Amino acid sequence: MSARWPDPDRVIIDRFVASLDLHSTKSRTCYAQVLHGFQDVAERYHVFDQEVLLVWLRESAERRAPSTLLHRTRIVDRFLERLVEIGAIQRNPVVALRDECNTKQCMPIWRALASQDPEQALAELRQPRPFGSVLGEMMAEHVAMMRRRGYKYTSQPLLLLRFDRFLQLHPGPEAEPLSAMVDRWAATNVTRHHAEECEKLQRLFAKILRHRDPSMPARRPDPRPRKEAAKQWRKPHIYSPADVRRMLDVARLYPSPRAPLRPQSMYTMLLLAYCAGLRRGELARLNLGDVDLQVGTITIRQTKFFKTRILPLPDSVLVELRAYINARQRAGASQDARSGLFWHERGDGHYTPEMITWLLSDVIRRAELKPLQGKAGPRVHDLRHSMVVNRILEWYRTGIDPQDRLPFLATYLGHRDINSTLVYITVTQELLHYANERFRAVGAQCLSLGREAQP
Incomplete structure (x- = not known):
């Protein structure tokens, strides 16, 4: 509970609106109008508390649509936080209710206050205090x-x-x-x-x-x-090399007129996700300095289990990576070694893991490998599973025993041990065929020797 409203001359409102650096005159007028209307209500009370919020919401609801009113609560929220920062009020009553209900955001509090029965809505909103039980x-x-x-x-x-x-x-x-x-x-x-x-x-x-x-x-x-x-887990989808080529073609032609670099970024993301088996978070955290084109390696820093690994890349991948870095430079991206490898013009220039998932999932849909809506069908992480299965298949075709190479594959994927890598080995018909052929060529002879040794 705070004392009477602290700004009778309304100087703080003017300073607050000026500090926001709003470029539009209409926006400055809207902010000032909302805050002056809120102060008109607050000045009618001797104490600035929850009752002021309720009255302002009721009176505003008579003139504004619910969506507009809730949008304007954000303006009031920012102003109340400024009043707390400068010491004009002791505490924001919305924050006090948020802490009382153990919620992380203020908007649920505003929705509860704007409902037909605020007390009931707040009671339903209240969450138990974290770690407040007997244990x-x-x-x-x-x-x-x-x-x-x-x-x-x-x-x-x-x-x-x-x-x-x-x-x-x-x-x-x-x-x-x-x-x-x-x-x-x-x-x-x-x-x-x-x-x-x-x-x-x-x-x-x-x-x-x-x-x-x-x-x-x-x-x-x-x-x-x-x-x-x-038994209920969804089995990973194993992309064939033809599927991967189709997705790469879709990514290269991805429609993005406002961000010309994005198609090539998505193409390179897909390439590294499949050829290097990178997780989406590893793609998002890659910096420009992590790529060494002269040596032909890429450094994956501080990923799962606090590991850092240096991965050699095939020549064909290095060619595409060099082309992307050149296109990135022509697009005006920062050349600082600490800048994100996958760059765009907005925000801090980095793609988030969530954005990478959304973009690559859209590529999978456009390649007609995933339904147009919903979570069903192949996932982005299945590229990592596919990399493992297709690599083992290639070893079988060239006569290499996969058992001898699995420790190297585990290190390449950033796993703690070989057991984590075994989870990625999905038994497909083709993989089963090659495994049976190898057993017939090597293991079947041992069984024949065992029968001959019997009396």
Whole structure:
């Protein structure tokens, strides 16, 4: 709760609108009009609190459409934050409600206040406080400890927060054992995915308890829930070389009149995603200085598991990469070694991983390999799976034993060990055919020798 409105002369409004550097006179007029109207309401009250927000919303709703009104709340939000920065008010009441409801954004608060029953809407919006359950302190301490040790530790806290939210919304009896809490959570959903989550949670709590008391016996993991959940996973699509050539042709001719460099950028992204097996995040983080055309390598820095690797590239890929870098320079891109390899004119010049996924997915759709709408069909990450399968097929065709080359392939992909690479080996009919032929040529003789040795 703040005191009376602090700007009777309305000087702060004028300064705030001038500081925004709005290029349009119409925009400056709109901002000033919204803020003066808001102050007209605020000055009628002795205390600046939630009631002021409600009255302003009700009076504005009589003259404005709901979408326009919610858009104008953003202007008020920015102004209130400025008042807090300069010390004119102690706290923004919208932020106070946001913290009370444990939401990250202000717009849900404004929508609740603008509804027919604000109190009910705010009550429905309220979320439990993170790590506010009976086990919350223990879970929060474990997350903080793991991050101090240098782990990213992003997925495990999300699992713990979901369990923490359940415990707050469905409290059990006092002195309830941990196993009973997990059993109650497991009973809320009978899907295979939730069963796998419960198994992960039990493993995680076993680790937490052992950190607190090293004398506790280790818990033996149960592999069955994961195997059951894996049956529902979508199998990766293995692109044939002809599919990849079709996608490259589509990317090169991609319609982009406002960004002439984009088709060549997408073409090069596809090339590196398939030929080098790069993840979408690795593509987004590539800088110009990571490419060494003289040596013929590309450096992938600090990716999954905090690894950095230097990848040699085929001559054909280097030719295309050199052509893209030349086109990038002609387009006026920054030549700083720290600038993004895949550059565009807006923002900071980098493509985000999400934008890369959207663009390459659109290429897959235009190549008629994916439905026009929805998430069904081949994915961008399947290019990485395809690279592994097609490379093994090529080894079979040239008479190379893939078993001897898998450690090198694991290193090239940035995996910790060969087991991670084995996940990418999807058994196709062609791969099965070559494997059977190799067994017939090598392994079948061993079986014949074994039969001859029998008396």
